[in-house]
Amino acid sequence: MNHSFVLKGNIIHTPRCGVLELHPNSFLVCREGRAEGIFAQLPEAFAGLPVEDFRDKLILPGLTDLHLHAGQYAYRSLGMDMELLNWLEQNAFPEESRFADLDYARRAYDIFVQALRDSATTRACVFATLHRPATLLLMELLECSGLKCFVGKVNMDRNCPDSLREQTQNSLAETRRWLEECAGFERTRPILTPRFIPTCTDELMQGLGALQREFGVPAQSHLSENLSEIDWVAKLCPSTRFYGEAYAQAGLFGGDCPTVMAHCVWSGPQERELMKQQGVFIAHCPQSNMNVSSGIAPVKSYLQEGQKVGLGSDVAGGAHLSIFRAMTDAIQCSKLRWRLVDQNTPALTMPEALYMATKGGGELFGKVGSFEPGYAFDAIVMDDSDIPTTRTCNLAERLERVVYLSNGKPHVKYVQGEKLF
Amino acid sequence: MNHSFVLKGNIIHTPRCGVLELHPNSFLVCREGRAEGIFAQLPEAFAGLPVEDFRDKLILPGLTDLHLHAGQYAYRSLGMDMELLNWLEQNAFPEESRFADLDYARRAYDIFVQALRDSATTRACVFATLHRPATLLLMELLECSGLKCFVGKVNMDRNCPDSLREQTQNSLAETRRWLEECAGFERTRPILTPRFIPTCTDELMQGLGALQREFGVPAQSHLSENLSEIDWVAKLCPSTRFYGEAYAQAGLFGGDCPTVMAHCVWSGPQERELMKQQGVFIAHCPQSNMNVSSGIAPVKSYLQEGQKVGLGSDVAGGAHLSIFRAMTDAIQCSKLRWRLVDQNTPALTMPEALYMATKGGGELFGKVGSFEPGYAFDAIVMDDSDIPTTRTCNLAERLERVVYLSNGKPHVKYVQGEKLF
Numbered sequence: 001m002n003h004s005f006v007l008k009g010n011i012i013h014t015p016r017c018g019v020l021e022l023h024p025n026s027f028l029v030c031r032e033g034r035a036e037g038i039f040a041q042l043p044e045a046f047a048g049l050p051v052e053d054f055r056d057k058l059i060l061p062g063l064t065d066l067h068l069h070a071g072q073y074a075y076r077s078l079g080m081d082m083e084l085l086n087w088l089e090q091n092a093f094p095e096e097s098r099f100a101d102l103d104y105a106r107r108a109y110d111i112f113v114q115a116l117r118d119s120a121t122t123r124a125c126v127f128a129t130l131h132r133p134a135t136l137l138l139m140e141l142l143e144c145s146g147l148k149c150f151v152g153k154v155n156m157d158r159n160c161p162d163s164l165r166e167q168t169q170n171s172l173a174e175t176r177r178w179l180e181e182c183a184g185f186e187r188t189r190p191i192l193t194p195r196f197i198p199t200c201t202d203e204l205m206q207g208l209g210a211l212q213r214e215f216g217v218p219a220q221s222h223l224s225e226n227l228s229e230i231d232w233v234a235k236l237c238p239s240t241r242f243y244g245e246a247y248a249q250a251g252l253f254g255g256d257c258p259t260v261m262a263h264c265v266w267s268g269p270q271e272r273e274l275m276k277q278q279g280v281f282i283a284h285c286p287q288s289n290m291n292v293s294s295g296i297a298p299v300k301s302y303l304q305e306g307q308k309v310g311l312g313s314d315v316a317g318g319a320h321l322s323i324f325r326a327m328t329d330a331i332q333c334s335k336l337r338w339r340l341v342d343q344n345t346p347a348l349t350m351p352e353a354l355y356m357a358t359k360g361g362g363e364l365f366g367k368v369g370s371f372e373p374g375y376a377f378d379a380i381v382m383d384d385s386d387i388p389t390t391r392t393c394n395l396a397e398r399l400e401r402v403v404y405l406s407n408g409k410p411h412v413k414y415v416q417g418e419k420l421f
Numbered sequence: 422m423n424h425s426f427v428l429k430g431n432i433i434h435t436p437r438c439g440v441l442e443l444h445p446n447s448f449l450v451c452r453e454g455r456a457e458g459i460f461a462q463l464p465e466a467f468a469g470l471p472v473e474d475f476r477d478k479l480i481l482p483g484l485t486d487l488h489l490h491a492g493q494y495a496y497r498s499l500g501m502d503m504e505l506l507n508w509l510e511q512n513a514f515p516e517e518s519r520f521a522d523l524d525y526a527r528r529a530y531d532i533f534v535q536a537l538r539d540s541a542t543t544r545a546c547v548f549a550t551l552h553r554p555a556t557l558l559l560m561e562l563l564e565c566s567g568l569k570c571f572v573g574k575v576n577m578d579r580n581c582p583d584s585l586r587e588q589t590q591n592s593l594a595e596t597r598r599w600l601e602e603c604a605g606f607e608r609t610r611p612i613l614t615p616r617f618i619p620t621c622t623d624e625l626m627q628g629l630g631a632l633q634r635e636f637g638v639p640a641q642s643h644l645s646e647n648l649s650e651i652d653w654v655a656k657l658c659p660s661t662r663f664y665g666e667a668y669a670q671a672g673l674f675g676g677d678c679p680t681v682m683a684h685c686v687w688s689g690p691q692e693r694e695l696m697k698q699q700g701v702f703i704a705h706c707p708q709s710n711m712n713v714s715s716g717i718a719p720v721k722s723y724l725q726e727g728q729k730v731g732l733g734s735d736v737a738g739g740a741h742l743s744i745f746r747a748m749t750d751a752i753q754c755s756k757l758r759w760r761l762v763d764q765n766t767p768a769l770t771m772p773e774a775l776y777m778a779t780k781g782g783g784e785l786f787g788k789v790g791s792f793e794p795g796y797a798f799d800a801i802v803m804d805d806s807d808i809p810t811t812r813t814c815n816l817a818e819r820l821e822r823v824v825y826l827s828n829g830k831p832h833v834k835y836v837q838g839e840k841l842f
Binding site: 075 | 760
């Protein structure tokens with residue numbers, strides 16, 4: 001299909017972090033799935049393209065969810081009275097072990113994919129479980145949904161219940177087979193997914209590093225989320241100076257291997273330096289960091305020092321799939337951080353939050369998350385007419401209302417020029 | 422009307438703070454607007470009453486919103502990039518001044534009352550604005566809604582824009598007239614509402630104290646919300662040892678005068694001692710405390726020391742009217758407080774949050790917020806069947822899912838035995 005057309009409406013995006021670009025009542029041109037430009041008057045050159053007029057609605061880039069666990073969707077909001085390591089053991093692991101049963105996996109992933117499709121998210125970076133067949137099933141369902149996702153079969157070969165512990169060589173063999181079997185998908189691509197250092201032996205990490213070099217796939221994991229976890233990693237990896245070095249020793253920490261590290265709540269100067277140098281993507285998951293009592297990541301500082309930062313729902317550490325919710329959680333947490341931890345660093349602003357939710361996280365997928373020419377045409381159309389008010393709001397205020405108050409479901413959604421609904 | 426009937430369903434309430442009472446598939450009897458008891462089998466004595474069978478749905482006490490500004494509803498979520506005092510000046514005050522126009526007030530309050538009616542809230546303690554006619558209009562609309570509310574005409578005679586500054590004697594005369602004019606409402610009762618110490622002279626406070634003694638009405642205001650505000654009060658009231666004492670000097674700090682103080686984020690030992698001694702209600706408003714960068718109130722400690730605590734949405738410092746949202750905000754904030762401020766005090770639990778949202782805040786209205794015999798029959802019926810999951814959840818888990826994940830709108834709502842919808 002030739003995805004070329006024009007949308008008309010109130011267009012908002014953030015080509016630069018912290019700056020909102022507002023184009024009231026303008027034209028947004030899509031040519032073969034890519035943005036061509038925003039125009040106050042439609043240029044002659046595009047006069048032949050079909051125009052869809054969304055009138056007074058808002059048109060935003062699609063949102064990217066940079067970190068979430070599809071296999072945990074069924075128990076979001078449950079067991080929230082625990083800290084990370086207990087929560088994993090008592091909630092996450094028992095649930096994930098059920099995905100050995102492909103029938104269960106289908107029922108659970110059907111619910112998850114439908115919810116993700118209905119949301120404002122157009123791209124996501126997803127943990128499945130360690131089960132190869134269920135992971136392939138999830139990729140198939142996502143492929144059919146029209147969304148674009150990275151999906152990872154999880155690896156873990158220590159410090160987890162028997163039902164989830166893989167034999168090291170078997171884990172690597174299954175991963176290789178999975179990488180080969182999922183090569184046919186168009187929209188859904190594989191991402192190497194060692195769960196986190198505590199559940200992965202050095203041997204497994206080295207083997208995954210070798211697979212990364214062989215297949216040229218990106219990687220994702222968790223980093224410096226929780227103080228007890230960090231202590232544990234220091235004991236497990238005595239040769240490292242900081243947590244991130246354990247990934248780096250396996251070659252799975254950015255550089256040639258695009259890498260997403262979720263959380264980074266407690267990353268110290270050396271870790272931050274290496275993340276910056278290697279272009280590691282930080283997936284900031286503020287709600288999860290509250291729910292499992294991890295803390296508040298210094299995200300404003302990350303933006304100031306030029307780190308790559310996106311937002312993650314981290315379902316089911318986070319209870320909500322909405323990246324709009326993640327934006328407001330991020331802003332609210334950053335205000336508490338300013339008040340309680342570091343008064344030298346101001347709070348995040350709405351334009352910064354929108355940047356992280358769009359272009360910041362979108363960069364993992366290439367030119368994604370902006371309407372600048374050449375960017376993939378991921379767009380959501382938001383209708384704020386059902387949030388009643390007596391005020392006449394300007395566009396920036398209407399964005400705030402959509403982000404804080406809407407139910408998070410777009411009126412219309414496009415992924416790379418394809419209209420999903 | 423004789424409000425006597427029986428509801429059947431899954432009944433949950435918290436007669437004691439921290440303890441969830443779960444009654445699956447049970448009968449809840451209402452006699453003349455008051456709860457009579459919860460029964461596994463319906464006793465013979467109630468066999469003649471009509472039974473409404475809500476099958477697998479959840480039945481909870483109605484929620485109480487102990488602090489919110491009806492005159493700010495139109496701009497919730499806007500201007501959230503400011504701290505309290507700037508936000509008041511640039512957002513709250515200009516909006517409130519529009520309520521001098523009764524047509525504007527009607528449009529704005531219509532939207533607000535409809536939203537409150539549709540929510541899970543059955544009782545609320547509400548700030549109007551300083552305008553007597555608009556305040557009476559709000560009371561009329563709330564009276565018709567079937568909800569039970571305290572509503573206050575705001576007083577302020579210093580440190581505010583000319584358009585909102587009352588002359589002291591005129592403020593008192595208008596307050597007296599308002600108290601006389603609103604005597605006829607059944608469900609909607611007046612509450613004295615000096616905005617906060619910075620906007621109220623000693624003379625005004627003394628005059629309001631005298632009105633309180635004459636009319637026997639309760640009082641509400643703000644206390645120790647924000648550090649700059651607290652510094653300011655210390656300068657304005659050099660004869661006080663702490664902020665709360667400024668209210669106490671006017672006789673408006675609990676004791677014979679039931680008093681709600683919103684926030685109490687930074688209350689010190691002396692203030693807490695006096696609050697406890699005087700039975701002051703603390704309205705904990707966690708989202709607002711994030712949004713305007715105030716901090717995190719030590720709510721768990723307040724519960725431990727036996728303070729009276731309820732939850733407030735604090736619209737529009739808070740963006741969301743839902744007290745379910747306030748419950749999860751309170752839990753999440755308390756986890757951050759444990760992590761970042763005070764590791765000797767654990768986080769709030771879901772049963773504690775439900776207690777604050779029901780019986781804790783409800784106590785301001787008398788025997789409200791529980792299904793114990795003699796309590797006013799305020800109930801909400803929640804349908805969780807549209808939150809899909811593959812898990813078979815027990816009742817406590819289903820409560821968590823409703824609180825975190827539902828849209829907050831009950832299927833059916835009763836206030837003192839009267840069915841609203």
